[in-house]
Amino acid sequence: MDKTLLASFFSPDQAYVVAKAPGRLDVMGGIADYSGSLVLQKAIKETTTVAIALRHDGVVRIKSLTADKADLQTTFLYQDLLKNRQEVDYAIAREQVKKIQGGDWASYVVGCFLVLQKEKGIVVSGADILITSDVPVGKGVSSSAALEVATMKALKELYPLTFEPTELPRLAQKVENLIVGAPCGLMDQLASYFGNHSHLLPILCQPDIVHAPVAIPAGIYFVGIDSGIRHSVGDASYSDVRAAAYMGYSMIVREKGITNEQLAHAKTQRDFLQLPYQGYLANITPAEFEASYAQKLLYRMAGHYFIRHYPVHPDPVTTVEEEKFYAILDCTRHPVYENFRVKTFLLLLQYLATGLNQQSRIQCLEQLGELMYQSHTSYSICGLGNPHTDELVEMVKQNRNKGVYGAKITGGGSGGTVCVLCDGAEGLQTAHTIHQQYQEKHRKSVKFFE
Template sequence: MNVDQLKVEFIKFYDEGDCHVYFSPGRVNLIGEHTDYNGGFVFPCALSFGTYCLIRKTQNDYFQFRSLNQDKTYKINLDSITKAFPKGNWVNYVIGVIAQFVKNDGDLKNGADILFWGNVPNGAGLSSSASLEVATGVTINQEYNFGKTQIDIVRYSQKAEHEYAGVMCGIMDQFASGIGKKDHAIYLNCNNLEYELVPIKLEGVKIVIGNTNSPHSLDEGKYNERVEECRVAVEAIKPSKKIALLGELNPAEFNLFSDKIISETVRKRARHVVTEIERTMKAVENLKQGKLEEFGQLMNESHDSLRDDYEVTGFELDSMVEAARKIEGTIGSRMTGGGFGGSTVNLVKDEFIEQFIEQVGKEYTEKTGIVGEFYVAEIGDGGKRIE
């Protein structure tokens, strides 16, 4: 849908009158997976598709929320706007963000009519939830004149995910959705939120996203389980070296202290995190130097570590990556996002893209019985008002 079509839908629901339009993108992470909540480096970029939010402030003492992607609609009084709904209600991502403004910046004096529509595939590992959260954040911030910074909105969105969706995520997804810039990736230190916008210059190469159509659901426990395993690793190492996060260790230090971690499973989780941070640092330097083959090899190593040490890939993701690596023009292929389903990110030479989509799609379906989808990524801007 385009903006004019969305305005027509808004009027169908809420009658004639002007409305304002905001947008926040999904993201794809090129490398640096499950490092964000461990205080490490990540390297995501915002995508050109995301979530649109149309709003008209009213004099009513309630909000109305509708989504063209969901059946259920909500009418919520201002005095109940911070109260979470039962798990599984999509509006929790929205009111979770609004609640952060209310808790930190003051009550809302009047309500609004709000309509959402998104073209980030749900469950594809491309951050549809972060896109929805940041879209809400930029909308409420501007419409109600809270004057918060984009970083504030990113933090509020992450907090909403923790408190209202029950996913103890890092900050990467919301940061990419809020801070992204067209034709740039974000080299982000998740420990202190220092970041660098790195131009994406891929001569003769494109970023191709492969959606396995095997949706992940991070609130089912596995994601939080990995977060807890990393915490256990930190506690095991602490008596020997005072650290708060695994991101404070380099590979040599990890090798020195890894025997303090009794559980082999927890040791593997920690090894992935420490080596993935190192890979991400090297990958960014390779990209800056135009060394795409080296960057691609680090992508491959990242996926293998996520498969073997972190165990968050699974049959569908592994099948798509294996098929991708058989294509001569594939420079690198890995899962992206939280895992347990979702999408792959691939660097593919231009002249092989058609073959890549056809052959990888065919082999993936033959192996899994699922029809995948492929998108040639366009890198866009972070959340903002567009009309």
């Protein structure tokens, strides 16, 4: 963060702390995180930086300079967000944040204060907060998680606080779920906190088992091409897909003899370990799913029908709406197969690093690419595709003899960025060419993440 900018925002007698966190590229796993899948994530070079100094008058002042050059500012009284101006009630805080100027973006920042007051007992007396970021918003590279994690890291030093190994990203997820109101999984916050640029980070989202980073084989590149279509994890389609997956899980465990009372107890306690598959769809194998459950799940189900016959929806952050229809079978099937795809992808990637002859190397890359294409197609079947991301994936397929082997939509889908698997300098150049051709066709500038 530029020293001149810091000096212009903070007064000379203020002691501030600076922290940063990167965005992430979702290589494999994506929306299966909330169903317990293994995911593979890569940090990108773009980062969000947050500087915070405490005040003593109850005022919170935030200034944010974003990747799209927007200059956002807001000032408010922190106590106005609290129940009886004293304690944190998440439902009340979420509604109060919406009422302040800039509450849509400020909620990611002030939400960190609210969660830490509730969960760690900090005393908030006001703050000056300066944010700079080159992680673009709405591109499916986790700008929100980068902002939350950077803010949490600054507050950790400022107060100071101690955390268990994965506690900081888990609290950052609470900000997004309970203050922002977006039903994201934990993948993004873990990836922003633990990820690095030269490795893939395997995370088993049950809920937060972070494995050792895996080196990307020499000559292999995972890059991102922005579709130019803004993605939001809060979009109704993402919420509907997540809700449908949990509806499918509820129907499966009822088949296995679990009662509504048992399911309600697990939801209230947020402890699903005693339920079948430890509460995660991803723990069902594809063979078992097809043999035991697929024929018993409806392709589409009305929300009112589910509520009448399966009154407990086990997801704590989405609700089933009576008037909507949900793609139960496809949304339940996705995490089952995605977890299998990610595991296979990781094994093939490690095999690729052992040093193969050219023919075996190409065959391995083709299989890696096929897994990415399958993942992309599954997104679309669930309802999270987009014609622009489909177009980018098709452009990669058409250039498969030029060093690019696979592509898929990333993160929550419905637009955002496409991840591309490239081999060597030729593949990297082909990805740049695809990026340039896409820009020229649509007459707009879109981001290339390298």
